[in-house]
Amino acid sequence: MTDREGLQYVQYHSSKESTYLAAIRQLISNDLSEPYSIYVYRYFLYQWGDLCFLALDEHDNMLGVVISKLEPHRGGPMRGYIAMLAVKKEHRGKGIATKLVRMAIDVMIERDADEIALETEVTNTAAMKLYERLGFLRSKRLHRYYLNGNSAFRFVLFVKENAFTSRLGYDENDGDEDQPELPPSA
Amino acid sequence: MEGDTANSLAREVLQLHVSAEKDSDIPGADQREPCTRQINLDNGKDVQDISTAFRCAASVLDTGQLVKDPYFTLFEAVGALEIMDPKMDSGYLKDSETLGDKFDILKELLPEEVVGLMDQLLCHEMAWHMGHPLSQSLFTSYHIDRLLWPEPKKLDEARFDRQAPVTGNGMLHVVFRAYCLALVKCCDHVHRRIGAEHYYEEEDFVSNLYNRNLLSDFDGAQVEMLLHDAIHFTEQQSKLDEAWRRAIVVRLTLRQRILKAMELDLNLVKANGVQLWRDCGDLLPEIRQTQTLGTPVKEAFSVKIQRKLASSVPPRPMVEIKFEDAHAFLNNLCRDAADVYHVLEYHGCSNLLTFTYMFQSRKPQPAIYIRCLLQSLLFHDMRVLGKITITTLIYDDLAELVLPADVLLDPANGNVEAPHDPRFQLAKKMSGFVLRVGDPFLDIFRAICMNRSRARRMLCHLVLEWESVQLEAEKLDAELRQYTGEKPLMDGGPTGTEIWSFPLSSWAYYYKLRQMEWIVQLGFELGIYQNDELSAMYWHLGHLAGAKIQHIERIQTFVTRRFRQPKRWSAKDRYSFQQCFSFLKVMLTEASATQWFAIALSKLYTALSPFTLLPSRPQRLPYSTSELRHALRMRPFMQLSIPEVPSYSELAAATSTTSGVEPSEGASSTEGQALSILEIADEASKVGRKEWEALSKFGAQAARCVNCEDWWRKSVKDVIRACIICSIAIATAKKGAMKAQGKPVRKMLEAEMPADGKSYHDFWAVQRCPYNTYN
Known part of the structure; x- marks a missing residue:
């Protein structure tokens, strides 16, 4: 799929690991003080490669990437989770991230997601705005969630109507013992 | 604890590392000859070298193919380190980098x-x-x-x-x-x-x-x-x-x-x-x-x-x-x-609860050491404050709220040894009750001692526990009647329904309501709610405060009835009643103050919403509907029996600019509706301010803030200041809407939310007065 700016949006597949993985890691670690090991990427890409989307320019340079997963959350609702989202600095503000996130969400909905969740740093206004404009709500604040001591908001989006029946009670499946979905690094 | 496991693991790894060093004289020797390497561990465990088998198995896998059993979690993936990556491998040395520094620790110090x-x-x-x-x-x-x-x-x-x-x-x-x-x-x-x-x-x-x-x-x-x-x-x-x-x-x-x-x-x-x-x-x-x-x-x-x-x-x-x-x-x-x-x-x-709560609301919140010290002081030597039993604490609280001078709390019950004596039964049942509620009750204090984000999350869990406490207490209340001989109140209607006091469950419900209020209020403090949710969330807060008012009034009715029954109360009993009445009065004032201010803010944000003065999201959001967002917001309360969670349509009607509002005369419909709603907001904010001022006039004893009076007074005063800001905002908004006369209101008014930590009170998100740039 190519947009007006000549960007292509590509769904990842495990067969493309040798082409894309290095660039994905590079793009994402730029924003992190501490890189994720290769196993973290493979954990997502091997199991949910179809929930990863790439934005490439006409020369196949990677400008943006979203990595996510989808599974029943502690035996409860089917929860999509946006694990990583990155866009090259000089290409921000053009809607690339929104487009990538929407592509991931669309597949999640197709695959019967009940809700979608993610965390962002409370100071990351651009990211918060992006998700809020898609309909996400802040569901809780996570104190000193990131290595740099910053707190996070957990954002949640319900995408199915059966909210009242399938989601009784407060985060039944999301107790205090809950580990962060993706132990943070920033 | 998790930490211990990690520590012992780390120790094992360390030992492994040390003994491996002893083993190889040449660094890197193990990499050259992996299969022949002998590994000796100090702990005498047998070790099998699986390198060959591993290599053989790995050779049939594709690059990137993940071999993962269900026990390999994301957490472990994140914990993995890549050797020779300078950002992950702490042993990695860059060119000419040395392992340590040459700092002479014995150097004489000036x-x-x-x-x-x-x-x-x-x-x-x-x-x-x-x-x-x-x-x-x-x-x-x-x-x-x-x-x-x-x-x-x-x-x-x-x-x-x-x-x-x-x-x-x-x-x-x-x-x-x-x-x-x-x-x-x-x-x-x-x-x-x-x-x-x-x-x-x-x-x-x-x-x-x-x-x-x-x-x-x-x-x-x-x-x-x-x-x-x-x-x-x-x-x-x-x-x-x-x-x-x-x-x-x-x-x-x-x-x-x-x-x-x-x-x-x-x-x-x-x-x-x-x-x-x-x-x-x-x-x-x-x-x-x-x-x-x-x-x-x-x-x-x-x-x-x-x-x-x-x-x-x-x-x-x-x-x-x-x-x-x-x-x-x-x-x-x-x-x-x-x-x-x-x-x-x-x-x-x-x-004690006021102290804990006021202390933890300080900005900046006390450090973790202090918060843990407070927990220790609250409960040590198996006693509350090191000196009071949990039974005494809970009995004190029950007496203050629902059961002044009541036989249920009479310590003499415990001295009765004859099982057929009702007081023997009362003592038995009440001690069972204390055993049941002791932990959840102390958990309220504990929750308040957490960092603010956790406090809210913990309360969300705790309130579910209090739902159970309330339901169990309801049963117990019914059982206890046969021993107390309680007579029901008959409602005045034609059917003459019996109304019982339900003292223990009333107590539990009161705490449940307080927790629910805190959950919403902490939501404001933590910035959980976005601008377009303020009107609904303040409406919800007002709704909860309203439920609390009804509940306190119900308690008042029963305590008053008991006090008026023909009986000779001792001076001590009378003091107990007096304490209870004064407490209920303060709590009622506080609930009413909260309710009115919440209504005022809800109406203010409702009235201004069509003019989008505050940065907010587009009306239509992909992937989301107002109903779904409502469901998410109400999730913490969905499992609670009472108070009933407001339905989407109820909340939508309450925060709609059109329903039930007659536009003021001589104004266009949007501005007219806004004006009418602003009138309600104005009225509510005036009453609210009066109520907060009334609250501020209570003495320290009545307000239950004897050892934390300054903090409590400051907090109430801050809310009053927030009320004033709210009144000003309403007044300017009214002026703007009135003068608009067909011109876009946006040009007339501006509005902004105070920056983080700049509100007069964290629970009350009052937009700065939309100042009139008309003239």
């Missing part, structure tokens, strides 16, 4: 360096208190490293010269050593205090000691002696300039006082805790003034020490806290610590 080093260490200590790991703070000090490793068996071994004691160089060996040891001992006390209470690893505090021991086996008194000697030694240095001498002595004295104040055995300090901490705080101005006398010794700290620490995390940078920030943090710590000891003055259970 007095200005002693002062500088002490202040640097203070910064690192405070960084740890703020939640950073030791590996990135205090454990980057070569001096501390030398004192603690290899682990000293006697305090005397904890020296900078680990070979043989050296004479001379007193600034280092006498003065600085004593300071460092006392500092470590303080950390030991902090570590143990926090470890004994409820906190969240990593978000509040990092407890990892990296296989080091914080001198925990040595008595604080021994360290105190060393400090004493060090002070004496410094004072004797006649050649030393007075200013240096004083700067060093004041730092040693501060350390002495902190060490004493941080004493673990609360029984030794609780009588004079306030004074001990004030004494610490008294020295801080001088520490600040003399800071410029110090010369920092940068090379005495290095992140390379992390390589020696038992840890599975990648190398991480040193945390640099500015002296001013560390000083301010310590200043708050001393102030909060002194204040927290006032909790021990017991003035009844609800007063």
Whole structure:
């Protein structure tokens, strides 16, 4: 799929690991003080490669990437989770991230997601705005969630109507013992 | 605990590492000949070399193919490190990089360096208190490293010269050593205090000691002696300039006082805790003034020490806290610590809750050490405040809220031995009740002691527990009637329904409602709700406060009825009733004040919503509907029986600009509707302010804030100020809507939300007055 700016949006597949993985890691670690090991990427890409989307320019340079997963959350609702989202600095503000996130969400909905969740740093206004404009709500604040001591908001989006029946009670499946979905690094 | 497992694992890894080193003379030999390598472990376990089998199995896999059993979680993937990646591999050396630094730890110290080093260490200590790991703070000090490793068996071994004691160089060996040891001992006390209470690893505090021991086996008194000697030694240095001498002595004295104040055995300090901490705080101005006398010794700290620490995390940078920030943090710590000891003055259970709540609402929130100290003070020696049984606490509270001078709470019931006697049954049932509710009740206090984000999350869980408590109490209330002989109230209607008092479940419901209110209010404080949700969330808060009003009035009815029954009340009984009535009155005023202010804000935001004065989202959002967002917001309350969760349509109607509103005359429909809603907002805000003012007039005893009156009064005053801002905003909005006369209201009015922490009160998000730029 190519947009007006000549960007292509590509769904990842495990067969493309040798082409894309290095660039994905590079793009994402730029924003992190501490890189994720290769196993973290493979954990997502091997199991949910179809929930990863790439934005490439006409020369196949990677400008943006979203990595996510989808599974029943502690035996409860089917929860999509946006694990990583990155866009090259000089290409921000053009809607690339929104487009990538929407592509991931669309597949999640197709695959019967009940809700979608993610965390962002409370100071990351651009990211918060992006998700809020898609309909996400802040569901809780996570104190000193990131290595740099910053707190996070957990954002949640319900995408199915059966909210009242399938989601009784407060985060039944999301107790205090809950580990962060993706132990943070920033 | 999780940490212990991690520590023991880390120790095993460390041992493995050590014995492997012994084994191979040539570095990297194991990489060249993996299959023939013999591995001996000190613990005598048999080890099988699986390299060949592993290689064979791996050869049939594609690159990137993940072999994963269900037990390999994301957490483990994140924990994995890649060797030879400089950002992950702490042993990785860049070209020409050395393993350690060439810092001479035995180098004689100049007095200005002693002062500088002490202040640097203070910064690192405070960084740890703020939640950073030791590996990135205090454990980057070569001096501390030398004192603690290899682990000293006697305090005397904890020296900078680990070979043989050296004479001379007193600034280092006498003065600085004593300071460092006392500092470590303080950390030991902090570590143990926090470890004994409820906190969240990593978000509040990092407890990892990296296989080091914080001198925990040595008595604080021994360290105190060393400090004493060090002070004496410094004072004797006649050649030393007075200013240096004083700067060093004041730092040693501060350390002495902190060490004493941080004493673990609360029984030794609780009588004079306030004074001990004030004494610490008294020295801080001088520490600040003399800071410029110090010369920092940068090379005495290095992140390379992390390589020696038992840890599975990648190398991480040193945390640099500015002296001013560390000083301010310590200043708050001393102030909060002194204040927290006032909790021990017991003035009844609800007063205790007010204290805990007011103390924890301070900005900045008290440090984790203080929050854990408060938890310890609240409950130690198996008693609340070390002196009150849980039964007494809960009985006090029941008497204050629902059962003044009631037979249910009569301690004499426990003396009855005949099982057929109703009082024997009452005693039995009530002690069962206390056993059931003790933990959930103390959990309310615990939840408030958490960091604010956790407090809200914990309350969301706790409120579900209180739902069960309420339902169980309801059953118990019904059972107890046969022993108390309670007569129902008959409602005046034609059917004559019986109404019972349900005292225990009323008590539980009251606490459930309070928790629900806090959950919503903390949502405002934590910035959980976005601008376009304010109107609905304040409506919900008003709804909860309304439910509380009804509930308190119900309780009042029954207490009043009991008081009026023909019976000779003793003076003590009458006092008990009086206490209960005064409490109910205050709580009713507070609930009403909350309700009206919440309505005012809800209406204000409703009225202004069509004009989108505040930055907000587009009306239509992909992937989401208002109903779904409503469902998400109400999720914490969905499992609760009462109060009924407002349905989407109910809430939508309450916050709609069109329903049930007649547009004011002579205005266009949108502005007209806005004006009508603003009228309601105006009225509500006036009543709200009056109610908050009424609340502020209660005495400390009535308001249950005897040992925290100043904080409570300030808090109420801040809400009143927020009310005033709200009134001004409403007035300007009205003016704007009136003058618009067809022109876009957006051009007339501006609005902004106060920045984080700039509200008068965190629970009340009042937009700054939309100022009229019309003229």
